[in-house]
Amino acid sequence: xxxxxxxxxxxxxxxxxxxxxxxxEVGLGSRTADNAEAVKWAEGRPGAIHGTFAxxxxxxxxxxxxxxxxxxxxxxEAAGAGNLRGKVLVDVSNPLDFxxxxxxxxVTFDGLSLAERIQAEFPETRVVxxxxxxxxxxxVDPGRVPGEHVVFVGGDDADAKAVVTGLLGSLGxxxxxxxxxxxxxxxxxxxxxxxxWLRLHGVLGTGDFNFAVCRAADQPS
Amino acid sequence: xxxxxxxxxxxxxxxxxxxxxxxxEVGLGSRTADNAEAVKWAEGRPGAIHGTFAxxxxxxxxxxxxxxxxxxxxxxEAAGAGNLRGKVLVDVSNPLDFxxxxxxxxVTFDGLSLAERIQAEFPETRVVxxxxxxxxxxxVDPGRVPGEHVVFVGGDDADAKAVVTGLLGSLGxxxxxxxxxxxxxxxxxxxxxxxxWLRLHGVLGTGDFNFAVCRAADQPS
Numbered sequence: 476x477x478x479x480x481x482x483x484x485x486x487x488x489x490x491x492x493x494x495x496x497x498x499x500e501v502g503l504g505s506r507t508a509d510n511a512e513a514v515k516w517a518e519g520r521p522g523a524i525h526g527t528f529a530x531x532x533x534x535x536x537x538x539x540x541x542x543x544x545x546x547x548x549x550x551x552e553a554a555g556a557g558n559l560r561g562k563v564l565v566d567v568s569n570p571l572d573f574x575x576x577x578x579x580x581x582v583t584f585d586g587l588s589l590a591e592r593i594q595a596e597f598p599e600t601r602v603v604x605x606x607x608x609x610x611x612x613x614x615v616d617p618g619r620v621p622g623e624h625v626v627f628v629g630g631d632d633a634d635a636k637a638v639v640t641g642l643l644g645s646l647g648x649x650x651x652x653x654x655x656x657x658x659x660x661x662x663x664x665x666x667x668x669x670x671x672w673l674r675l676h677g678v679l680g681t682g683d684f685n686f687a688v689c690r691a692a693d694q695p696s
Numbered sequence: 697x698x699x700x701x702x703x704x705x706x707x708x709x710x711x712x713x714x715x716x717x718x719x720x721e722v723g724l725g726s727r728t729a730d731n732a733e734a735v736k737w738a739e740g741r742p743g744a745i746h747g748t749f750a751x752x753x754x755x756x757x758x759x760x761x762x763x764x765x766x767x768x769x770x771x772x773e774a775a776g777a778g779n780l781r782g783k784v785l786v787d788v789s790n791p792l793d794f795x796x797x798x799x800x801x802x803v804t805f806d807g808l809s810l811a812e813r814i815q816a817e818f819p820e821t822r823v824v825x826x827x828x829x830x831x832x833x834x835x836v837d838p839g840r841v842p843g844e845h846v847v848f849v850g851g852d853d854a855d856a857k858a859v860v861t862g863l864l865g866s867l868g869x870x871x872x873x874x875x876x877x878x879x880x881x882x883x884x885x886x887x888x889x890x891x892x893w894l895r896l897h898g899v900l901g902t903g904d905f906n907f908a909v910c911r912a913a914d915q916p917s
Binding site: 622656663665684689 | 899
């Protein structure tokens with residue numbers, strides 16, 4: 476599949492590398508055409524390209540938003556509604572405001588999550604929120620943390636969620652550990668997991684952890 | 697120990713019953729002196745009393761806030777700062793506003809959690825936030841859910857947290873599954889767990905679940 480990863484930070488590069496490793500043709504996108512991280516990342520990597528948000532977005536069948544949550548809307552506007560139309564947009568970002576120091580605040584948008592705000596602004600794009608509740612190393616290698624920890628998926632388009640669930644499976648997530656939370660309003664819940672995630676990061680001294688949901692064995696999964 | 701449980705709802709009665717079962721002298725407190733639930737609860741139960749928030753608060757060495765989060769401040773004011781002075785206050789409540797329908801909003805207080813707001817209003821009381829991230833049946837019987845699920849503890853007073861940790865142990869929580877999140881600002885993180893808890897409740901069709909934190913075995917616990 477042709478995949479655009481928007482955002483050249485650690486999250487974006489990690490996801491782009493993992494997806495390219497799975498044989499996808501991946502474009503790493505940034506605000507500028509000659510982003511040093513993106514150029515370096517694409518160099519010599521089979522099927523890899525780099526470019527502006529719009530360039531990689533136009534070329535892709537599926538787009539991953541790995542930009543910082545506070546600049547995601549601007550990045551997606553730069554990508555262009557036309558280039559995102561009809562496509563699955565995997566939103567892994569969190570709208571964290573560090574301006575007041577640590578811990579950051581999770582920004583909401585008139586009560587909506589960032590994912591819902593994106594969906595409202597790009598109604599013809601099919602937004603799926605996932606992977607935003609863990610560190611990027613765990614996103615692409617769930618086996619590095621033991622136990623039955625989970626990844627959440629939320630979105631309004633069932634077909635889009637099925638595509639994303641398949642992608643998660645190819646990254647190593649067993650089906651039983653992919654929890655479909657329903658529609659995109661569920662992104663409010665997963666984005667609000669950031670405060671406890673950040674707190675646990677401090678207490679445990681590592682980001683190499685993830686949440687599990689324990690339940691009685693006879694409960695429906 | 698003489699314990700006051702403020703709040704005669706399901707959470708309060710469940711905690712009061714469990715604590716009385718452990719041999720504590722428990723007072724179940726309500727806004728009025730003749731609350732039917734409280735009268736019924738105390739009847740024939742060894743060491744049990746019922747009364748107003750102030751009456752049971754005055755008699756207690758440790759106080760549990762199990763009132764609804766939106767009325768907790770009023771309930772604690774009714775209990776009286778003098779009756780709470782120097783005591784450990786175990787806050788298990790969540791400030792959920794259902795006025796806009798489901799899902800409820802988690803109310804914050806100028807960016808503070810309810811627990812911090814309580815601590816600010818009762819500076820001579822030692823507030824410990826705990827148990828607010830699970831259904832009441834699991835609070836008092838962690839074994840009903842399998843797995844290494846956890847309970848969080850946060851508070852500014854180390855001695856108070858030690859008392860509460862001991863109480864949690866007597867309710868069946870193994871020490872390794874009691875996670876000390878540090879000071880009371882951590883209550884922002886645990887109160888914000890409500891949205892994902894409520895969402896999972898809907899998806900799983902049961903409240904009989906709890907969160908675990910999976911981490912590599914060689915990480916510090």
